[in-house]
Amino acid sequence: MTALDPVILFFLFGLTAGLLRSELKLPAALYESLSVFLLLAIGLKGGQGLATQPLAPLIPQIGAVILLGAAQTLIGFVVLRSMGRFSRADAAATAAHYGSVSVATFAVAVAWLGARHIDFEPQMSILLAIMEILAILVGIVLARGVSRDTDWRALGHEAFLGKGVTLLLGGMAIGWAAGPEGLAPVKGLFFDLFKGVLALFLLEMGLIVSRQVGELKRRGIFLIAFGLGMPLLSALLGLGTGLLLDLSVGGLTLLATLAASASYIAVPAAMRIAVPEANPAISLAGALGVTFPFNILVGIPLYHGLAMQLAGTAP
Amino acid sequence: MTLPTEKRTLLTIITEAIVEPTLLRDLDRLGVRGYTVSDARGRGSRGVRDAAWDEAANIRIEVICPRPLAEEVLRHLQARYYANYAMVTFLAEIEVLRPEKF
Numbered sequence: 001m002t003a004l005d006p007v008i009l010f011f012l013f014g015l016t017a018g019l020l021r022s023e024l025k026l027p028a029a030l031y032e033s034l035s036v037f038l039l040l041a042i043g044l045k046g047g048q049g050l051a052t053q054p055l056a057p058l059i060p061q062i063g064a065v066i067l068l069g070a071a072q073t074l075i076g077f078v079v080l081r082s083m084g085r086f087s088r089a090d091a092a093a094t095a096a097h098y099g100s101v102s103v104a105t106f107a108v109a110v111a112w113l114g115a116r117h118i119d120f121e122p123q124m125s126i127l128l129a130i131m132e133i134l135a136i137l138v139g140i141v142l143a144r145g146v147s148r149d150t151d152w153r154a155l156g157h158e159a160f161l162g163k164g165v166t167l168l169l170g171g172m173a174i175g176w177a178a179g180p181e182g183l184a185p186v187k188g189l190f191f192d193l194f195k196g197v198l199a200l201f202l203l204e205m206g207l208i209v210s211r212q213v214g215e216l217k218r219r220g221i222f223l224i225a226f227g228l229g230m231p232l233l234s235a236l237l238g239l240g241t242g243l244l245l246d247l248s249v250g251g252l253t254l255l256a257t258l259a260a261s262a263s264y265i266a267v268p269a270a271m272r273i274a275v276p277e278a279n280p281a282i283s284l285a286g287a288l289g290v291t292f293p294f295n296i297l298v299g300i301p302l303y304h305g306l307a308m309q310l311a312g313t314a315p
Numbered sequence: 316m317t318l319p320t321e322k323r324t325l326l327t328i329i330t331e332a333i334v335e336p337t338l339l340r341d342l343d344r345l346g347v348r349g350y351t352v353s354d355a356r357g358r359g360s361r362g363v364r365d366a367a368w369d370e371a372a373n374i375r376i377e378v379i380c381p382r383p384l385a386e387e388v389l390r391h392l393q394a395r396y397y398a399n400y401a402m403v404t405f406l407a408e409i410e411v412l413r414p415e416k417f
Contacts, residue, residue, distance in 0.1 A: 276398075276400060
């Protein structure tokens with residue numbers, strides 16, 4: 001294995017500082033700004049890639065990830081309900097976190113592949129947005145059932161026009177319209193600085209993750225086991241879907257990472273409004289306290305190894 | 316000389332930042348004519364809310380209105396939000412100038 005990536009070291013730094021109860025604290029506005037930057041950069045990168053290729057092959061891929069996301073959410077729900085004895089609301093909300101995706105995990109995977117000069121399909125950013133939207137809707141239906149007093153307009157607004165999806169799709173539209181040449185003047189900010197910004201963002205993530213430790217101690221072993229087992233299962237589903245779609249090794253790795261990752265921004269916000277009786281501390285402790293560190297430290301290299309095996313390019 | 320003040324009720328709501336849009340819609344619907352929202356942080360039965368990131372951010376909403384309306388809003392908040400959200404509300408009798416505003 002090569003030396004640890006600096007972005008991972010920033011994460012470990014933040015985590016350690018947080019666990020030692022250091023005074024270190026980044027301003028909330030910086031965290032906001034960095035996440036806006038990352039979402040736009042990922043969108044732009046995907047959009048400019050799409051500008052150079054036909055869009056028709058996207059349709060079956062979008063269909064496939066919709067099924068993938070829905071399957072993951074349902075499996076998560078059943079496991080949490082039966083093995084974890086979660087209440088219906090808690091199981092649905094937590095399953096929605098796991099059916100959805102984490103942009104930070106995706107960004108780390110993109111940087112990981114970039115450092116190794118491994119190419120991947122540009123449409124991964126679209127698939128990212130779709131999985132994010134879908135899990136919110138499935139989670140709400142699992143918690144509520146479909147009833148007449150569901151405010152679909154408000155929920156649709158929350159799912160489709162949340163901050164993350166808006167920025168991703170906006171970035172993609174700009175990247176697609178401008179194309180690689182048009183983006184050249186902003187390339188310095190959005191592409192060259194990507195890794196530095198990601199490092200800073202992960203420092204904050206480390207601090208945030210360190211705050212989940214108390215909750216994890218209270219919840220005990222099941223949540224930790226679920227937080228480790230669910231991403232592994234999801235990654236396999238993601239790899240299977242990627243093989244059916246004939247993705248490259250880079251694309252397989254990213255789809256596995258997307259499937260394995262758990263949301264901790266868009267879904268918690270949507271669930272808090274749509275399923276208020278679910279305890280947000282449980283799903284956040286799992287998604288942030290266990291699954292996020294697991295994916296960026298162990299998961300991504302592991303999924304890449306599996307992708308190479310499956311694609312038959314293992315050395 | 317005494318100022319021509321009139322009695323009104325100040326309703327203060329301290330709650331999770333995430334409910335701000337729905338809560339403000341509710342206030343409008345109940346006939347509240349104005350409010351002030353500010354960012355807040357603190358500690359209570361649901362732990363420390365330090366506003367370090369979105370999920371842990373609090374807000375404070377202040378409404379000045381006649382007592383019956385304040386009580387109606389309070390009843391609505393109790394029914395709709397108390398069970399599932401971190402929320403503290405309280406009423407205070409205050410005196411205002413320009414009573415027609417409130």
